[in-house]
Amino acid sequence: MAQEEIKSFVATARKWRPQKFEDVVGQEHVTTTIKNAFKNNRIAHAYLFAGPRGVGKTTTARILAKALNCNNLIEGDPCNECDMCRSFNSSQSLDIIEIDGASNRRIEEVRTLRESVKYAPTVGKYKVYIIDEVHMLTTESFNALLKTLEEPPEHTVFIFATTDVHKVPLTIISRCQRFDFRRIDLQTTKNQIKKIADSENIKIDDASLTIIAKKSDGALRDAQSLFDQVVSFSGKDVNSETIIRMMNLINEEIYFDVSDAILQKNFKFAFEVSGMIYEKGWNFIDFVNGLIEHFRNIITVVISKDTTLLTSSDVYFENYLSYKDQFNEGDLLRIVTFLNNLLKEIKNSQDQRLKIELGLYQLIGLEKSSTISDLLKRINELPADSSNPLPEKKKLIENNVPFRSASVEKKEELKNQIEEKPKAEVNQSIDSFSLAEIKSRWSSFIDFITKSDKLFCRNLIDSSPKSFDGKNLLVTLAHPEDYNVLKAEDSFINKILFDFFGKNLFIDFEKNSNILSYSDFKNAEEYKQANLENESPLIKAIITELEAKEIKSH
C-alpha cells in the first residue's frame, strides 16, 4: 500500500458516520419522530435511546445534539453548515458534552456533572449531555442524576444511550422520552455496504455482502469494520472465496450436501462431513447452528414456494427452490427439533466430532414422515383376521421404502432409535423390564409426574401398578371416579412414563379395586406392611431385610 493511501485511510464507520437524521440507516421510526418533534418545536429534556450495540444510538444522539443547537434546521435535520454545526462537526463545541457511563460511573463524577448543568450554554441554545452506556452508573449516581432530571434547567438536554435498558432504574426511564433502536435487517445492511463499496470503487459480490451482513448480526458498525478488514485483505475486488478463507468460515455448500444426503439416504456422508469439519478446523457448534439456519431456509421455501423469506445470498436461491417439493413440513419440523437437541448435546460433549457423526447418521436415517403415515394407513387396512400378519407387514414396509441405499434392517434399527413411535410395535428392549421394577419405582414416578402442572396427575397419587405384559401397563386406581379423567389423558401419561422409565409403556386403568390406599391407614408403617403383600419377592426382601425406607413422605 502506498504511503498516501495509508495516511488517507479512514475507518469506514467513521467516514460514513451519518451527519443528519436522514442518513441514519434502518432507524426511520426513531429519526422521523425526532424530526417531526423539531418541526413542532416539542423538545424533551431527556431522551433515552435503547437498543443493541452498533445500530446507531450514539450517532443519532450526536445528530440530535447538533440539531438542538443548529441555527438553520432543514426539515428537522441539522444544516451542517452554520457555525454551530461546524464547530460540533470539528469536535470543538463546548455545549455538547459526551460522557461514557462505563468509565464515569461514580457519584463524584455525577456531582460534577450536576454542578456544570447549572451553567448556561456558552454559545448555543442548549447544553447537551450525551451519556453513553448509562446503565453502568452506580445507584448513588442514578439518584444524583435523578435530582437533576426532576428539575432540569431550561437550557439543558440529556440524551442517554444504553444496550441494557432493564438495568436503568424506572425512575430515570419514566422521566425520559424513550426510543427503541432496532437491529438492522440483513438486506438493509447488505444495501448499505454495497453503497459504500460502490462509492469507493470496490467490487464486491452478493455472497460476500451476505457473509458480512450475517456476521455483523444487525450491527451496522460491525458490518462496516468487517468490510474494512475484508478490503484490506483482498483489495478492490472482494469475492466470497477469499472471505471464507480469510475468516475460515464454513462453506455453505456443505449444508446443501447434508440436506441432499438426507434425501438420498447417503449414510457415508455423515462420516465424510465430520472429517471435513475436523480437518478444516471449523467449529462444530457453528456448523450445527448453520445447519439449523439452512433448514429454516428450506422451511421458508416449502411454506411459501418462493424465495421471499430466505436469509441467504442469492446464488443459493435456486438450490433452495429445488427443495420446495422434496421435504414436507413434518419432516422439517422433526429435523429442526433434532438439530436443536443435538446442539445442546454438543455444547456439553467431550467428543464433539463423534456426536456430530452419530447425529448426522441419525438425521440421514430419519424416515420421511409421509412414508410412515402411508405405512400406518396401509397396515391398518390389512385384514384383521389374518392369521400371521407380521411377514406381510414387513413386506409392505420393504416395498414402501423410497431410498434403498441402506439395508432395511438398518433402517428399522435407526427408526427405533429416532422415532417417537406412536404405536407399540417396535420396542424390543422392554423384555427385560418387569412389573417388580415398575412397582419399586412407582412412588418416585408419582413424585415425578405430580411435578408437572397438569392437575389430573394428582389423581394418580394412590394408584398402584397391577400387571405388565412387556408394553401394556395396567394400573389400579384407588378412586373409581378418577378413571375417566386419567383415561382421557393417557397419551400424556405415556409420554411421562417414557421420560421417567426410558421405555415405551402404554398405560391402562382398572377402576374396581380393593387396593388399600394410604388414606385408609393411620400411619406409613401400616401402609407399607399392607402394600408389601403386593410386592415382588425381591422388593419384599429389600424392604424387610435391609429395612429399606421410602424416601418420599406422603
Ligand SMILES: [Zn+2]
Ligand atoms: Zn446548522
